[in-house]
Amino acid sequence: MKRFLPKSLQGQMLLAVALALLVAQGIGASVAYRAQLEREDNGIIHSLAFRMIGGRILRDDDGREMRPPPGRPPRMGRLLRMAETPLRESDHRNHAFEDKLGRILAAQGFVATEIQVFERDTSDTVLGRFIERRRALRGDGRGDPKSIVVAAVRGQDSNEWLVARTLRDQREPRFLRNLILQTLLIYVVLIGVIALILRQITKPLAALTRRVEDFAANPTLGPDGRVEPQGPLDTRSLIAAHNAMEARIGTLLDEKDVMLGAIGHDLKTPLAALRVRIESVDDDDERAKMAGTIEDITRTLDDILSLARVGRPSDPQEPTEISALTASVVEEFEDMGEAVELGDTTRIVLSVRATWLRRAIRNLASNALRYAGGACVTVEKRGKLAVISVTDNGPGIPEDELDRMMEPFERGDPSRNRGTGGAGIGLALARAIAEQHGGSLVLENRAEGGLRAEIRLPL
């Protein structure tokens, strides 16, 4: 049931208006309906009373009562005088009408000892059948079925019944139809107006939603794409507040970039000085160790700076051939005499940030080197993914720690000694870079032993 309810502001609002309108119309209609019924009843009673009091009994010149010619019913407007009450066993007396009629007659000085009011279908009376027939002859046949209300009154000290009759129009279903038509008309007009107003509200909201989504995906967006404050005051303030927040985030990110640049510069210059100074160390072994340490520090520093910048890269993506890129990273390791080899590769052209992807592959390979002593790197197309895998024959990672390994500063060996690793940021950075490209980093233990790290990028 719930899923049929509209989700949007516009839908919910329109539904609420429709329901409220329906309830209001319903109440109004029932009041009007009752009023009409009462009016109709009063009309009938008054008509009966009028005929009863003012109705004349037609008499001929001799003062004898005129009877209708044989075969014709007595006329509707005429008051009849009867010896017996016309009430039959099958008739239902309408006591409310009798009371009212009695009161009206009494007020006019007509004291009745007995009043009987009942209603009959037209087809049940001679007069009714006559009227129907006449109507049909006049082509007035669409007339609704009617009934005849009959009032019989016996006056004081009289044995005769005075009988008056009147026609009642059957209550028509047209009344309900009118109500529905009226409701629909109001609804159409209202929906039009409300939709116009809602559009004023929801259009800027939709624009703002799109902007927030874009900004969440890429906080480097410039102020050009910002939504102009528009719509009603509430929406306007929301948009203005969002724009202010966007500007603030932009400033923070800019400050962060400047700060990181400064940190990089401030730390790397003394490192460079140190690197120059150790050239004066005569002991070759000692100098090589020092150079190695400086290189470690530099690499860790680069990783930290990269991790901080990975969500906001300054270089654009460009179409790059992935296997050549992977090969060039592997070759760097080969040149240093490290046991990283290139396995099968496929030519795949993807739009990437080459420096970043290169760093991710390099980190995965260094990791494999560090923990397994060697690595094999392959590039393949798998379904809609380009997969760069780095496999090793090392001890792998316990299954329950696989996810944790990709968090910054996590390492398989909690001792954090320099012999087995750096600051443990390599995998986190590789994952962040894969995600920067819309892909993912997947770590899994191989059945034949060792770890497989895959950078999966969407084609």
Add this chain to the structure above:
Amino acid sequence: MNETQFPDRILLVDDEEALRDPLASYLAKQGFHVRQAESAAAARTMLRDEPADLVLLDIMMPGEDGLSLCRHLVEAQKTPVILLTARGEATDRIVGLEIGADDYVVKPFEPRELVARIRSVLRRASRAEAAPTMEQDYMFENWRLDPLKRRLTDPEGALVAISSAEFRLLRAFLDHPRQVLDRDRLLDMVQGREAHLFDRSVDNAISRLRRKVESDRTDPQLILTVRGGGYMLAADVSRVDPVSA
């Protein structure tokens, strides 16, 4: 070379004295004549007094930054420049090379590598005094090599990563298309500039280059092996203006 007689004059521009001092004395030990400037303004004054054969220039400096001075040096004085940069981001390097720096090194650098690059740039400068600073791109079989940015793109326009050794090897082939180049000649053309970056065998470098430009490495179509010991680029080469990006 006759370094003792006419030492190459190097101007080292960096605002960090902690780096300037040891680097200057290291370079002096390597036989260069080194002067130091702590800012771009000081460098301009010193160059007015006496020109330099090469300027080592830090990009990030207070006041006028290295890139601005670099543009001036390359355009007005035709002095070779090697940029020292703390950031390793590709954009920095490309900007540096685009405005005409001859090379760049990322801090912290290995001093020996810096010396090798200084020598390489000086040699290139003395060999081609009047070389145009705006170099045209090489086109071959719809591949494109931008010699300035060292970017190789394949016929589809995709960037193909090559190392600096592979770049020099490819460039040697592109300068001599359809000519058989034997190993010694290639080694000479390529190694002459930065020996430390090309300490592998020529065959190894050829194999790596093929890995990147041949669609089937086992059946090379572009870089052919010639019986009797040599290689040849089997393609016509044209020069076109760089794509303005």
